[in-house]
Amino acid sequence: xxxxxxxxxxxxxxxxxxxxxxxxxxxxxxxxxxxxxxxxxxxxxxxxxxxxxxxxxxxxxxxxxxxxxxxxxxxxxxxxxxxxxxxxxxxxxxxxxxxxxxxxxxxxxxxxxxxxxxxxxxxxxxxxxxxxxxxxxxxxxxxxxxxxxxxxxxxxxxxxxxxxxxxxxxxxxxxxxxxxxxxxxxxxxxxxxxxxxxxxxxxxxxxxxxxxxxxxxxxxxxxxxxxxxxxxxxxxxxxxxxxxxxxxxxxx
Ligand code: SAH
Numbered sequence: 001x002x003x004x005x006x007x008x009x010x011x012x013x014x015x016x017x018x019x020x021x022x023x024x025x026x027x028x029x030x031x032x033x034x035x036x037x038x039x040x041x042x043x044x045x046x047x048x049x050x051x052x053x054x055x056x057x058x059x060x061x062x063x064x065x066x067x068x069x070x071x072x073x074x075x076x077x078x079x080x081x082x083x084x085x086x087x088x089x090x091x092x093x094x095x096x097x098x099x100x101x102x103x104x105x106x107x108x109x110x111x112x113x114x115x116x117x118x119x120x121x122x123x124x125x126x127x128x129x130x131x132x133x134x135x136x137x138x139x140x141x142x143x144x145x146x147x148x149x150x151x152x153x154x155x156x157x158x159x160x161x162x163x164x165x166x167x168x169x170x171x172x173x174x175x176x177x178x179x180x181x182x183x184x185x186x187x188x189x190x191x192x193x194x195x196x197x198x199x200x201x202x203x204x205x206x207x208x209x210x211x212x213x214x215x216x217x218x219x220x221x222x223x224x225x226x227x228x229x230x231x232x233x234x235x236x237x238x239x240x241x242x243x244x245x246x247x248x249x250x251x252x
Contacts, residue, residue: 001069002069002101002104003022003026003074003076003077003104004076004104005018005022005078005079005106006081006110007031007036007078008080009081009111009113010037010111010192010194011037012039014114015040018106019106023043023076024043027073028049028051029048030051030053030056030061030065030076031052031053032054034054036079037194049064058091062092062095065096066099069101069102079108081114082107083108084107085112086136086163112221114189114192115160115189115192117192118193121228123227124227126232126233126236128227128229128231131158133155134160135160135162136164137167137170149171150175150177152178153177153224158223158227159222164222165190165211165216165217166217171222176205182204183205184224185201186224187199188207188214189220198214200214201228207224
């Protein structure tokens with residue numbers, strides 16, 4: 001059996017209890033060494049095989065997983081954050097299905113939530129932003145054309161931009177092209193939840209300058225939108241005059 005496990009954003013205690021138990025049971029762990037906190041491997045039992053997928057091809061990863069399963073063992077494929085966000089898991093699922101190897105998926109805390117926690121921010125503020133766009137800049141991985149940062153920026157809502165800290169100048173230009181004003185609040189969160197986490201607040205107009213000044217070009221999220229500003233409306237849910245299925249509102 002193979003278990004795909006979300007390792008969480010970095011802090012050791014931000015893996016789920018289920019993920020932690022699976023790590024302890026594994027005969028082999030294939031971990032995404034470029035991002036997963038290696039200290040999580042201390043939960044592996046002695047004798048567990050450890051493989052760093054940063055140095056492996058898809059074929060090599062699948063070969064380890066299939067071999068362990070066919071020998072009657074349990075393998076964990078440990079992905080950073082939540083495996084469903086830029087995890088390259090679909091290609092692994094399809095290969096395992098084709099090989100007749102069963103697997104489960106254990107979710108994790110995405111860095112997108114660790115970054116919000118670091119900022120003490122809410123992505124969905126009443127009357128400010130009720131939608132969250134999770135995206136990235138075009139890199140070596142091509143993007144569908146209607147998904148450019150500039151196209152998404154036209155919505156003016158909350159944006160969390162992955163895999164793009166090394167391209168802040170281009171991100172900034174696209175955000176401005178798409179219609180965000182230069183003074184729209186923005187932030188860069190480096191290594192959210194790690195001991196060396198850094199939170200830098202800036203604006204769309206100063207995003208690139210901020211990244212350069214802080215020397216941040218990888219392992220960071222770029223966050224944009226008025227959810228980082230001062231203004232918002234109070235939620236209806238806790239409004240004393242608003243009735244819900246659980247509470248009768250009082251008329252003033
Ligand atoms: N599945 C992961 C994302 C993998 S893509 C998740 O759910 O978080 C790798 C990108 O995620 C990095 O380039 C960076 O943009 C972001 N990232 C991953 N961990 C991070 C962290 N702790 N702090 C900030 N950004 C992080």
